[in-house]
Amino acid sequence: MEDRDPATTEEYLQLHPADLADRLQRMPSDEAREVLIGLPRATAAAAISELEHEQSQELLAGFSPEQVTEFLGAMPSNEAADVAGDLSDEQREEALADLPPEKSAKVNALLRYPEDTAGGIMSDRFIALRSDQTILECQQTLRSLAETETPDVSYLYVTDGQKKFLGVISLRDLVFRRPERRIEDIMNRSAASIRVDADQEEIARQFEHYHYLGLPVLDFEGRLVGVLRANDVIEVAQDEATEDMQLMVGLSGEERALTPWHRSIRSRLPWLCVNLGTAFLAAAVVGIFESTIARWTVLAIFLPIVAGQGGNAGAQTLTVIIRDLALGELSPGDGRKALMKELLLGAVNGLAIGLIVGVVSYVWKGQAILGLVVGVAMLLNMVAAALSGVLIPFGLKAMKIDPALASSIFLTTVTDVAGFFFFLGLATMAMRWWGI
Amino acid sequence: MEDRDPATTEEYLQLHPADLADRLQRMPSDEAREVLIGLPRATAAAAISELEHEQSQELLAGFSPEQVTEFLGAMPSNEAADVAGDLSDEQREEALADLPPEKSAKVNALLRYPEDTAGGIMSDRFIALRSDQTILECQQTLRSLAETETPDVSYLYVTDGQKKFLGVISLRDLVFRRPERRIEDIMNRSAASIRVDADQEEIARQFEHYHYLGLPVLDFEGRLVGVLRANDVIEVAQDEATEDMQLMVGLSGEERALTPWHRSIRSRLPWLCVNLGTAFLAAAVVGIFESTIARWTVLAIFLPIVAGQGGNAGAQTLTVIIRDLALGELSPGDGRKALMKELLLGAVNGLAIGLIVGVVSYVWKGQAILGLVVGVAMLLNMVAAALSGVLIPFGLKAMKIDPALASSIFLTTVTDVAGFFFFLGLATMAMRWWGI
Numbered sequence: 001m002e003d004r005d006p007a008t009t010e011e012y013l014q015l016h017p018a019d020l021a022d023r024l025q026r027m028p029s030d031e032a033r034e035v036l037i038g039l040p041r042a043t044a045a046a047a048i049s050e051l052e053h054e055q056s057q058e059l060l061a062g063f064s065p066e067q068v069t070e071f072l073g074a075m076p077s078n079e080a081a082d083v084a085g086d087l088s089d090e091q092r093e094e095a096l097a098d099l100p101p102e103k104s105a106k107v108n109a110l111l112r113y114p115e116d117t118a119g120g121i122m123s124d125r126f127i128a129l130r131s132d133q134t135i136l137e138c139q140q141t142l143r144s145l146a147e148t149e150t151p152d153v154s155y156l157y158v159t160d161g162q163k164k165f166l167g168v169i170s171l172r173d174l175v176f177r178r179p180e181r182r183i184e185d186i187m188n189r190s191a192a193s194i195r196v197d198a199d200q201e202e203i204a205r206q207f208e209h210y211h212y213l214g215l216p217v218l219d220f221e222g223r224l225v226g227v228l229r230a231n232d233v234i235e236v237a238q239d240e241a242t243e244d245m246q247l248m249v250g251l252s253g254e255e256r257a258l259t260p261w262h263r264s265i266r267s268r269l270p271w272l273c274v275n276l277g278t279a280f281l282a283a284a285v286v287g288i289f290e291s292t293i294a295r296w297t298v299l300a301i302f303l304p305i306v307a308g309q310g311g312n313a314g315a316q317t318l319t320v321i322i323r324d325l326a327l328g329e330l331s332p333g334d335g336r337k338a339l340m341k342e343l344l345l346g347a348v349n350g351l352a353i354g355l356i357v358g359v360v361s362y363v364w365k366g367q368a369i370l371g372l373v374v375g376v377a378m379l380l381n382m383v384a385a386a387l388s389g390v391l392i393p394f395g396l397k398a399m400k401i402d403p404a405l406a407s408s409i410f411l412t413t414v415t416d417v418a419g420f421f422f423f424l425g426l427a428t429m430a431m432r433w434w435g436i
Numbered sequence: 437m438e439d440r441d442p443a444t445t446e447e448y449l450q451l452h453p454a455d456l457a458d459r460l461q462r463m464p465s466d467e468a469r470e471v472l473i474g475l476p477r478a479t480a481a482a483a484i485s486e487l488e489h490e491q492s493q494e495l496l497a498g499f500s501p502e503q504v505t506e507f508l509g510a511m512p513s514n515e516a517a518d519v520a521g522d523l524s525d526e527q528r529e530e531a532l533a534d535l536p537p538e539k540s541a542k543v544n545a546l547l548r549y550p551e552d553t554a555g556g557i558m559s560d561r562f563i564a565l566r567s568d569q570t571i572l573e574c575q576q577t578l579r580s581l582a583e584t585e586t587p588d589v590s591y592l593y594v595t596d597g598q599k600k601f602l603g604v605i606s607l608r609d610l611v612f613r614r615p616e617r618r619i620e621d622i623m624n625r626s627a628a629s630i631r632v633d634a635d636q637e638e639i640a641r642q643f644e645h646y647h648y649l650g651l652p653v654l655d656f657e658g659r660l661v662g663v664l665r666a667n668d669v670i671e672v673a674q675d676e677a678t679e680d681m682q683l684m685v686g687l688s689g690e691e692r693a694l695t696p697w698h699r700s701i702r703s704r705l706p707w708l709c710v711n712l713g714t715a716f717l718a719a720a721v722v723g724i725f726e727s728t729i730a731r732w733t734v735l736a737i738f739l740p741i742v743a744g745q746g747g748n749a750g751a752q753t754l755t756v757i758i759r760d761l762a763l764g765e766l767s768p769g770d771g772r773k774a775l776m777k778e779l780l781l782g783a784v785n786g787l788a789i790g791l792i793v794g795v796v797s798y799v800w801k802g803q804a805i806l807g808l809v810v811g812v813a814m815l816l817n818m819v820a821a822a823l824s825g826v827l828i829p830f831g832l833k834a835m836k837i838d839p840a841l842a843s844s845i846f847l848t849t850v851t852d853v854a855g856f857f858f859f860l861g862l863a864t865m866a867m868r869w870w871g872i
Contacts, residue, residue, distance in 0.1 A: 018645050143612050175611045176579050208674050209454050211667045213649075230666035231647045234673050238644055241677030242759050249751040257760040257774040261781050268752050269785055275748045276789060279741040280796065286737045293729075293736045300729045300736040301722045304743060304852060305715040312711045312845065315685040316704050323678050324693040338693040345697050349705055353712060360716065409748065416740060 009038050017043070021050035024059070025258075033062050045074035049083055054259070057086040065094035072107070073099055078123045078226070081110035118203055119196040121236060122217045122226030128157045129183055131166050136179035157216050157224055158187045165216055165224040167191050193218050196225055203228060204237040205328040244326050247404035248318070250275065275409045282307075282416035289424035292431065298365055299427050302374050305357065306423045310381035310415035313349060317342045317389025318411050322404050325393060339390045346386025350379035369430050377423035384418040385411070445474050453479070457486035460495070461694075469498050481510035485519055488692070490699070493522040501530035508543070509535055514559045514662070517546035554639055555632040557672060558653045558662030564593045565619055567602050572615035593652050593660055594623045601652055601660040603627050629654050632661055639664060640673040641764040680762050683840035684754070686711065711845045718743075718852035725860035728867065734801055735863050738810050741793065743855035746817035749785060750847045753778045753825025758840050761829060775826045782822025786815035805866050813859035817851060820858075824850040 012020055012035065024032040024047060036044040036059070048056055048071055060068055060083070068087070072080040072095055080099075084092050084107055096104050106124060113119025127145060129138050138156075155168045167187040177186055193216045194203065206212065207230055217226040243253035250271025255264055286293070286303070293299050321338060324330040330338060358375025362368055392410050393403035448456055448471065460468040460483060472480040472495070484492055484507055496504055496519070504523070508516040508531055516535075520528050520543055532540050542560060549555025563581060565574050574592075591604045603623040613622055629652045630639065642648065643666055653662040679689035686707025691700055722729070722739070729735050757774060760766040766774060794811025798804055828846050829839035 016646060018647075142608070171607050171611075172578070175607075204670065204674070207667065208670045210452060211454075211671075213665065213667045229649065230670060231643065231649045234640065234644045234666060234670055235647075237670050237673045238640070238677065238763060241674065241681070242763070245677070245681055245755050245759055249748070249755050251752055251755060255756050257756050257766050258770060258777070261777050261784075264777070264781055265784060268749070268781065269788060272745065272749055272752075272785055272789055273792070276741070276745060276792060279744050282744075283737045283741050286740065290733055290737065294733040297726055297730040297733070300739065301719045301726065303736065304722070304740060304856070305712070305719050307740060307744075308715050308718075308848065308852065309708065309712060312685070312848070313704070313708055315844070316687055316707075319681050319685050319687060320691050320693050323681055327674060327678070330693050334694060341694070341697050341700070345700055345704070348697070348701060349708055352705060353708055356709070356712060408751065412744065412748070416744065420740070 009035075012039060013043060017046035018050045020047040025051060025055050029058055029062060032059055037067075041070055041074045045071045045079075049075050049079035052256070053086050053254075054263070056083055060087060061091070065091065065098070068095040069098040072096070073103065076123065076125055077103060077106040078110055078125070081107045082115070082120075085111060085115060113196060116200045117196065118194050118198040118200075118217045118228060119226070121200060121203065121232060122196075122228050123232070124226045126157055126216075126224075126227040128159050128163070128224055129169065131158050131160055131182070131184040131187065133183050134179065135174055135177055135181050135183065135186075138174055138183060139179070142174070155214055157227070158183055159224050163223040165193055165218050165222060168216070191216070194228065195220070200236045201240050201326060202328075204233055204240055207233045208237065209328070240326065244322060244402075244404040247402055247406065248322065248408045250406050250409055271406055271409060274406065275412075278409065278413035279416070281413065282420055285417055285420040286424065289420075289428060292424055292428045296427060296431065298367070298370065299424065302357075302361060302370070303420065303423060306374065306377050306381055307416045307419035309353060309357075309378060310385040310419045311412050313346065313353075313382050314385030314389040314411045314415050315408060317346075317386050318393065318407055321390055321393045322407060325397060325403050335390075335394055339387075342386040342390050343383060346383040347379070350382030353382060354379035369434055373423065373426045373430050377419065377426050380422045381415060381419040384422075385415050388414040445471075448475060449479060453482035454486045456483040461487060461491050465494055465498060468495055473503075477506055477510045481507045481515075485511050485515035489522050489690075490695070492519055496523060497527070501527065501534070504531040505534040508532070509539065512559065512561055513539060513542040514546055514561070517543045518551070518556075521547060521551060549632060552636045553632065554630050554634040554636075554653045554664060555662070557636060557639065557668060558632075558664050559668070560662045562593055562652075562660075562663040564595050564599070564660055565605070567594050567596055567618070567620040567623065569619050570615065571610055571613055571617050571619065571622075574610055574619060575615070578610070591650055593663070594619055595660050599659040601629060601654050601658055604652070627652070630664065632656070636672045637676050637762060638764075640669055640676055643669045644673065645764070676762065680758060680838075680840040683838055683842065684758065684844045686842050686845055707842055707845060710842065711848075714845065714849035715852070717849065718856055721853055721856040722860065725856075725864060728860055728864045732863060732867060734803070734806065735860065738793075738797060738806070739856065739859060742810065742813050742817055742859045743852045745789060745793075745814060746821040746851035746855045747848050749782065749789075749818050750821030750825045750851050751844060753782075753822050754829065754843055754847050757826055757829045758843060761833060761839050771826075771830055775823075778822040778826050779819060782819040783815070786818030789818060790815035805870055809859065809862045809866050813855065813862050816858045817855040820854040821847070821851050 007023070024035065027035070036047070048059070051059065068091065072084060075083065084096060087095065096107060099107065110124065127142070129141065155170055156174060157168055158166045160166055167189040168191040169183060169187040173186055192210065192212065194206065196217050196219050207215070213230050215228045216224055217228055219225045246253045246255060250268065252267035255267055354375040357378050358371040361374045362371030388411055392407050396405060396407065397403045443459070451459070460471065463471070472483070484495070487495065504527065508520060511519065520532060523531065532543060535543065546555070546560065563578070565577065591606055592610060593604055594602045596602055603625040604627040605619060605623040609622055628646065628648065630642065632653050632655050649666050651664045652660055653664055655661045682689045682691060686704065688703035691703055790811040793814050794807040797810045798807030824847055828843050832841060832843065833839045
């Protein structure tokens with residue numbers, strides 16, 4: 001068993017903390033804990049704050065409160081807060097109680113913000129200058145700070161005596177302007193900022209739209225409480241996209257390929273059961289027409305084509321709408337336009353696909369009426385698919401539910417039910433009409 | 437018609453270029469062009485470089501070569517290259533020929549890089565210092581640069597006399613270290629960099645993994661040719677996620693809710709036709725068992741349940757795998773582990789869902805054998821769904837095709853064909869065995 005992981009402490013020390021975290025996540029927890037204990041505290045702490053939530057929770061559960069306190073103490077406050085947020089209430093309280101009071105207060109303050117808001121993502125390592133200071137005074141402040149900590153900043157933030165945010169100043173201005181000038185005379189007062197309760201989807205949207213490199217975070221009284229930096233927002237943008245993709249098909253939004261299977265079951269099975277319920281609904285529609293199928297068995301062959309094709313066309317519409325909603329590219333007034341476009345597309349694609357299906361069915365089975373019924377049902381179902389592909393996400397959004405949530409399950413329900421109903425309904429009418 | 441857009445030039449000037457571009461994209465092209473002509477050149481140029489590719493192409497096609505040249509001249513080279521890349525060959529050549537020679541050369545150099553690589557995304561606005569300069573000399577360089585242009589940088593890049601990249605130095609070091617020291621003595625030599633031909637998915641992955649704020653871009657000889665900044669990578673990360681979501685369901689990867697419908701048709705209809713082909717394949721499987729259905733019509737009711745449920749379970753697996761592959765969270769050795777996990781999940785979920793379906797079918801139709809057949813077919817199809825949910829994306833990747841491409845169409849084919857085959861095959865066997 002000893003050759004399972006041949007890396008030595010020296011090799012681990014060469015790794016970037018993010019890569020070290022990747023290695024730890026692939027080891028059994030006991031082994032990962034041993035590796036962490038063997039490393040310098042700062043290295044171990046850096047790696048722990050790079051772990052996925054689940055893994056950091058699992059690993060830290062096996063350490064003593066003293067050890068956890070030491071790790072948290074070696075992290076910047078915002079990372080300590082993220083990691084502490086994953087602990088059990090008891091373990092968190094014990095670990096935070098033993099931190100130096102100032103650090104403990106900072107971490108506790110950050111823990112109050114939900115993790116998917118600006119407050120949960122921001123860093124509290126930023127440099128705030130007072131507006132009434134001179135450039136010379138600020139340069140002295142910076143020199144002294146440079147010796148203790150070095151946040152990578154190109155902007156410095158300016159506040160008044162009550163910590164109210166006033167504007168930003170570039171490091172370059174601070175360095176090359178005349179030393180006796182006051183900050184308030186040269187700072188940029190029209191700098192953007194974001195509220196501490198802003199949702200992470202909104203944050204990603206603003207950073208993408210306005211190409212911000214950093215954004216000051218203000219509390220409800222306009223006081224500067226932290227900064228968001230573009231490099232942290234990349235992860236947020238990735239996570240948001242992952243969440244939307246997963247929610248659409250009934251996953252938790254946080255599942256990974258190597259998430260333990262018993263956790264995966266908990267997120268997947270409930271939605272599969274919901275889906276089963278809707279599938280029985282669709283089956284009940286087929287059941288209504290059982291006598292039709294009994295007299296015209298060939299219908300059973302075309303049943304899945306009509307429903308499946310509608311499901312696929314609807315998935316295309318749904319995907320475009322959900323993604324545009326998430327990226328903020330669809331303003332409220334655009335909903336009607338999008339609906340009109342999708343209905344037109346549904347009709348045009350429906351005519352094309354309906355025609356092909358109709359002709360192929362006719363040629364295959366030699367029944368003109370069958371071709372007609374399949375073709376028309378296909379057209380109708382594609383229009384229904386377009387309609388539901390737009391209305392489902394907008395409807396969920398109107399109910400303040402994430403537009404992605406289980407949306408493809410709802411969509412398939414519509415396209416199955418509508419598809420079966422149109423197809424078998426038309427077939428029943430055709431049989432009566434033409435006396436088949 | 438005049439009240440369609442009541443904004444005045446003054447109002448447009450108040451807007452951020454990104455918001456102005458949003459407005460322009462919602463106007464008819466003629467009107468948007470009039471607005472652009474009425475604005476100061478720099479403002480118009482900034483808005484144009486914020487437009488989506490399609491819109492900038494359409495708007496610029498209506499301007500004269502002289503006007504296009506003026507707009508390009510007012511943009512930074514990398515933005516000019518992005519915009520010029522959208523022009524027709526003829527229009528591009530004319531517009532670039534009239535730019536000042538130095539600018540034209542820069543833009544042409546940037547145009548050589550594919551737009552989804554580091555070269556296509558990078559900015560050529562960066563500050564490179566020579567390693568043999570003293571800090572004092574560098575400060576003088578910076579002071580003179582500060583008057584002409586101000587890229588937002590917190591890092592400065594250091595090269596040798598042949599422009600080979602050597603390391604980075606922070607602006608702060610440059611300002612607060614002793615002026616007579618040489619750059620090469622204080623720079624960070626172990627700074628990361630990326631090759632000019634790196635793919636944008638890889639770029640997003642590295643920025644997310646290592647939290648880079650900026651990354652120098654090197655050509656094949658190790659010369660510094662540009663910089664990537666985290667704020668530009670956010671857009672890349674969003675685009676990559678959008679592309680994957682769209683490719684999965686057979687969209688172009690670049691469609692938006694308000695993309696003109698005739699363009700949407702071109703990306704959607706071909707995949708719907710492919711899907712139709714696969715649907716006929718599945719229908720052919722049902723066709724094989726037509727006589728079975730003729731004698732036991734109730735099977736037709738359960739057919740879509742078995743297939744649809746498999747499709748949904750498979751979509752869950754597929755989504756997790758594709759996203760993890762895109763984010764680089766699945767290393768090659770993890771493929772087998774992921775497959776084992778998904779097979780286990782498929783079996784467990786399959787047993788659960790199979791049992792429910794079997795019991796409900798039995799209760800609903802009062803036929804125990806029907807319940808058995810539906811339940812077992814469901815279990816088998818869920819396992820097939822898990823298998824294909826892993827193998828399809830890995831297979832596409834092995835063939836150097838984007839793992840997302842049309843993957844959900846392929847998946848549904850498998851779950852339909854397998855579902856129908858298992859269900860009707862078992863039913864046929866059951867009928868023989870029990871003489872139904």
